[in-house]
Amino acid sequence: MTTSLSRDLDRLAEKALARRQELALPLTAAAQTAGMSKDTFRRVERGLPIRDSSYSKVDKALRWAPGSSLGILAGEGGPIETEPIPASGLTLATIPDDTLKGAVVKAVIATSDTLTAREIRALSDRVLEELRRLHEGE
Structure with a gap:
């Protein structure tokens, strides 16, 4: 029996992997940007849970607005993508x-x-x- 949480973990895995590939980020670089091991980052992409506090690190590495990963796990819409604005220190969000x-x-x-x-x-x-x-x- 598939639970709601496992469906949401699978949805996050799919979106995280697609976003990392879209950004052309190797797994090692994404994990380093997130400040976690590549094994932990790989868990996300495989639909396995990690500590709630670590999802914000995944958001940062994938250039998602804070809370995007947890929002997906809560069954909310997709992530909000962000792009840094060079030399300004600001980040621009793209809202679906x-x-x-x-x-x-x-x-x-x-x-x-x-x-x-x-x-x-x-x-x-x-x-x-x-x-x-x-x-x-x-």
């Missing part, structure tokens, strides 16, 4: 479209009781379009 749309929908529902579902979806789509337009203009 579905996550952003979900946040807009929740905010609208919490603040308005007069919009229809169609209007809420249209507003969510419009916010996403506007943010893309602003980002492309930078």
Whole structure:
């Protein structure tokens, strides 16, 4: 019988391995960036548990926002990817479209009781379009 936790560990394993490959990070380099042994990092990629406190180190190595790994294990959406901005000390987060749309929908529902579902979806789509337009203009 497959448990919810094992499914979430498998989901994290799949996402972690794909992200490491996307970043072209060898296992040894990813583990070194995370400050853990390559065996511990490999456990994540094999769907095996590690200490909760170590998942933030995995997030750092994979350039995910803090809490992304634990969020996946909690059954939440995918990780939020980040990219360092050279020479600024800042990090830019890339929020998946579905996550952003979900946040807009929740905010609208919490603040308005007069919009229809169609209007809420249209507003969510419009916010996403506007943010893309602003980002492309930078």
